[in-house]
Amino acid sequence: MSKIVIAFWSQTGNTESMANAIGEGVVSEGKKVEVLNISEISPEDLNDVQAFALGCPAMGVDELEECEMEPFVEKVEKISSGKTIALFGSYGWGEGQWMRDWEDRMTAAGAKVLDGEGLICQEMPDESVLEECRNLGKQLALI
Template sequence: MDKIYVVYWTGTGNTLEMANAIGEGVKKAGKEAEVVNVSDITVDQVKGATKLALGCPSMGVEVLEEGEMEPWVAEFESAAAGKTLALFGSYGWGDGEWMRDWVDRMNGAGASVLNGEGLICQEAPDDAAKAECVALGEQLAYA
């Protein structure tokens, strides 16, 4: 499967902005990207993908969004082994705990998380944060 999916959940659009910039980076590297809301794609559809970007903001108290993203990620755990993942998301007032937990979880499921950490950004990404997202998309495409 050549297409690289950038699967995200967003409440107010910040993580979507990150997702779009990551998709832009994938395309810049010459690969096809599909930026897709988690509610519009099943885990089955990404089972054949060797690399994937997943994004979700910090919600609840330092957890993934619980209505859509958390159940999707829980199901994805059994399909994650051997995949290369770019994890990303926006946060507000925390210290990134939700992302560290998510990275540990995905590594525990046998995936390889690029750079050993997720790309996080406080609230809306500024130009510098968007540039980091573009670079992450390129890195994922070349990985």
């Protein structure tokens, strides 16, 4: 049985809630899942993983968190060619530009972004967003 990794960074818990719901979707399809804070995983742990999810809220001026997540993503870009990646996160302002930029980066690195776009929500995910997250997990599990 293959394993799906969901790695995230969360400041307020909103992106963590999304990560856990994605994990529920993976499990519902009979796959093993590891839902890990970015501090619990290294990019090298994703070398042999064909499909995984990365989550981060928008920070600053519509960007990834710069101390932990940005350096992690920079390293993942180097190993992501041919892999399927689901991107997700929450935001409090703006229109989701950080996610569009992130999608472009991962696509340029040779990854296939699941559904062609990341899953975003404004502020705390409600039940409808959590259901979207579970569905994303199901799709990821079918890779």
